[in-house]
Amino acid sequence: MNKLFDWMIAGLLLEGVVFGQSSVSQGGATAVTVIRAGTLIDGKSDQPRRDQVILVRGNRIESVSDAAAGKLPAGATVIDLSKATVLPGLIDSHTHIFLQGEAPAQGGYDANILTAPLALRAARATVAARRALEQGFTTLRDVETEGAGYGDVGIKEAIEAGYIPGPRLFVSTRAISTTGGYPLEGYAPELEMPKGAQIVDGPVEARKAAREQLDHGADWIKVYMTHRSWVGKNGELVSQPTLTVEELRAIVDETHGWGKKVACHAYSGIGLHRALDGGCDSIEHGLDLDDAAIAQMLKQGTWYVPTLSVYYTDWGPADTEAGQRDRLRAVVHEPSFRKALKAGVKIVFGTDMGGIPWTEPIAQEFLRMVEFGMPPMEAIQCATSRAAVMLDMEGQIGVVAPGAFADLVAVDANPLRDIKALERIDFVMKDGKVFRPK
Numbered sequence: 001m002n003k004l005f006d007w008m009i010a011g012l013l014l015e016g017v018v019f020g021q022s023s024v025s026q027g028g029a030t031a032v033t034v035i036r037a038g039t040l041i042d043g044k045s046d047q048p049r050r051d052q053v054i055l056v057r058g059n060r061i062e063s064v065s066d067a068a069a070g071k072l073p074a075g076a077t078v079i080d081l082s083k084a085t086v087l088p089g090l091i092d093s094h095t096h097i098f099l100q101g102e103a104p105a106q107g108g109y110d111a112n113i114l115t116a117p118l119a120l121r122a123a124r125a126t127v128a129a130r131r132a133l134e135q136g137f138t139t140l141r142d143v144e145t146e147g148a149g150y151g152d153v154g155i156k157e158a159i160e161a162g163y164i165p166g167p168r169l170f171v172s173t174r175a176i177s178t179t180g181g182y183p184l185e186g187y188a189p190e191l192e193m194p195k196g197a198q199i200v201d202g203p204v205e206a207r208k209a210a211r212e213q214l215d216h217g218a219d220w221i222k223v224y225m226t227h228r229s230w231v232g233k234n235g236e237l238v239s240q241p242t243l244t245v246e247e248l249r250a251i252v253d254e255t256h257g258w259g260k261k262v263a264c265h266a267y268s269g270i271g272l273h274r275a276l277d278g279g280c281d282s283i284e285h286g287l288d289l290d291d292a293a294i295a296q297m298l299k300q301g302t303w304y305v306p307t308l309s310v311y312y313t314d315w316g317p318a319d320t321e322a323g324q325r326d327r328l329r330a331v332v333h334e335p336s337f338r339k340a341l342k343a344g345v346k347i348v349f350g351t352d353m354g355g356i357p358w359t360e361p362i363a364q365e366f367l368r369m370v371e372f373g374m375p376p377m378e379a380i381q382c383a384t385s386r387a388a389v390m391l392d393m394e395g396q397i398g399v400v401a402p403g404a405f406a407d408l409v410a411v412d413a414n415p416l417r418d419i420k421a422l423e424r425i426d427f428v429m430k431d432g433k434v435f436r437p438k
């Protein structure tokens, strides 16, 4: 770990600069940092560039130029990454910082809601946010707190105020589903159990839930359009639909009025088609996309966040119904991804971390995307400039270019040849400040 840090520090010593004095130079002037990039993948261009110099002033990138061309400004802190590949800070557009891959042996999902005090959940979320940042993910779209209410808004405020380290967060608070459409479930019907999402029935309740969540700080609204899934009579993946088109339309109409977007969890079939008919902005998971769904996504400009990895691990035993369903999900997911890729659907990188324990590498998703036919450069763009467009942050994040926030990562490898190398990122800058994992 931290070979790049050694080079960087060596570079700083050569330049006679002591690190730690970099954020504000003497006299209170805005700090200027120069980063030498051996190879630059800027998040947008199709080709990497060699020997670039990135000039960072304060929290923004001021210029990007050929090393041969420029003269370094006097007094700048120099970070030497001339042996490394530099990329924009990465974006994971589907995470749950309030989940920890809840192990069934420890009570699983239910115990998290029934036994963990909210402060404990917030403490764990703080660690999850830190884990993301140290792996080079400088932005997350976190798609609901799973029973932890508006905790994500609080974590976001703590990061923005500098109390804790973490990525930029786009949060969606409580999420929305229907009666019979979300855990906790399976308890005695006489018991009123807490739910992992806000439950609505009817367009009036649906709109009200969206209003409440937006009012309390949601950047996105997350809707569960399918819930249970199983193997159908003809061996197909069947998913139980939740909201009606009318209910979803009320949410989408309200949310768009606030200038925000709606992410729909949808696996297949009726619920997936209702999600599209209701005008959702992004399909999450989309395990079984039929041709009509793909055509409609193209027509409506719907984003697709496939979250592949999570469906290729952690299967139930092969001789159980759940195990067979888990295997079928994976079987249909790959051709859906390939069809969407071929058709030109706007695919964005997302993992479902939290569903996956935060101890695992977030960047494992890149390898799945590449194995399923996506060129490595495009996979990187799915986690940089393309995600930025979905998040209405084009030019601000996900790109190494003048005017963008200085969110940068580096790795001691060529990720275009070895995409797994992105699991070994060991230089992270967010907002012009170097993040140093302990």
Ligand SMILES: [Zn+2]
Binding pocket: 094, 095, 096, 143, 352, 355
């Ligand atoms: Zn999820």
